Amino acid sequence: SNVLTQPPSVSLAPGKTAAITCGGTTLGNKGVHWYQQRPGQAPVLVVYDDTNRPSGIPERFSGSISGNTATLTISRVEAGDEADYYCQVWDTSSDEWVFGGGTQLTVL
């Protein structure tokens, strides 16, 4: 089965650029989705299929993929971006959705 590895936490000052990675074997041929989850709230889709942004999501959020690593980039980080971020792929070997362990973003 596919295991997605994310850093447990990322901290940075407001206005900086956050890069949250998601690593997994054979990630390059799957569509990676990213979710933001603020404390006490349901997750929100912020990037789908590697690089696409749903309507209503600020342009500061972008996704990319290189080899077996996907990256969620948040430009000009704000206090309101403090949240847990999860990557997700469909594992074709098991026919299941798989989530990464999540990354807690802290804005200092």
Place this chain on the structure above:
Amino acid sequence: QVHLVQSGPEAKKPGSSVKVSCKASGGNFDSDSVSWVRQAPGQGLEWMGRFIPFLDRPNYAQRFQVRVTFTADKSTNTAYMELRSLRSEDTAVYYCARGGLYFGLDIWGQGTRVTVSS
């Protein structure tokens, strides 16, 4: 715009069952599937499986296959998740979410807190 509205919090005893509902308001599930995702306190997201309403077919994650049942009532645009033989480790917030493989899970319910305790 479709919204998913879930049933209220539940307090259950070990060994019992819980059934959570997820109603689509402002639309229906269309051709998308409805996934069920849970989150234990302080933990990450865990996919339990999905139900494909227009095929009337479930797809369970292997670790839940024995204890969970997904159903849907197309006449009321409501999906259901029933989890049996509850144990304390099942204490979590349970979410329903609509979506497909390409677009991801784009609409989520507000979550239903299930507490299992003797």
